[in-house]
Amino acid sequence: MSVRLDQVDRKILSELQEDASQSLDEIAKKVGSSKTPVWNRIRKLRDAGVIGAQTVRLDPEALGFDACFFVLIRTSAHEKEWQDKFLTAVRERPEVQEAHRLAGDIDYILKVRVENARAYDKFYQALISEVRVHNVTALLSMEEIKSTTALPL
């Protein structure tokens, strides 16, 4: 499932991740090609799974999501059963925007977006009642300096 990408493919991806509402004509012009070949490349990239879902970025604060926490989790339970339960829990909870299993002494990191500190506490209480964790540190974001999903192509 390896995909060979040339410079034109990369330029197309770069344009799409910057602004996916552009028309084929616009993209074609920017990458120095024309409609049909660009369309064929996009279709190929979509089929290969390189291009995923198309989304819009929403303003969290305008929608009342004023609190963002990074949660560092240490666990003493490293069995498969515990892990499956934990994975399911974080995947199901919509306030968890990111979850990564880490190397090193911290086992997991979560990014949690909620309305306020109270809502975070509710989330936290619900989580620890579902799965046992050894140690939890919550880092509260005071300011979002940068936030993008764009890859540095």
Next chain:
Amino acid sequence: MSVRLDQVDRKILSELQEDASQSLDEIAKKVGSSKTPVWNRIRKLRDAGVIGAQTVRLDPEALGFDACFFVLIRTSAHEKEWQDKFLTAVRERPEVQEAHRLAGDIDYILKVRVENARAYDKFYQALISEVRVHNVTALLSMEEIKSTTALPL
């Protein structure tokens, strides 16, 4: 610039953040309305800045971005001048996908997406040569359990 949103607005936003490639007709049907009113609402939400850029999600691994680090930064320099320099640095570096200023003893957290460990080291060396930091801890992601930008509307 406050925005009052009713349930229909929220449903529209929810649909858009899930799949922005849907046609107006599809969205209208799902939210129990029709084209024109939905279009007017979307336009209003865009003008208000609630709806931001339209993007595509790209598969990091398919594009050779195999390493993801969360970087915890402590600084002893809390002057405005240092901060400006730091903010500029992280905003300019495309490998930094997220940057937050934190409350507590860790001052900043970054999410850094790079090709491999070597590329991270290059980034790290470049960063500390630009701005002085007191203490840096890099957490290496072994597995992306979940990654979304969707807000839990």
Next chain:
DNA sequence: GCTGAAACTAAACACTT
């Protein structure tokens, strides 16, 4: 594998109720 055009589909906005 590109160009250009045809056929189709949706977006945008004015006008009507």
Next chain:
DNA sequence: AAGTGTTTAGTTTCAGC
């Protein structure tokens, strides 16, 4: 504030080069 209709624009496919 919602529905209808028209204009314009964009997508998708395909024939010809």
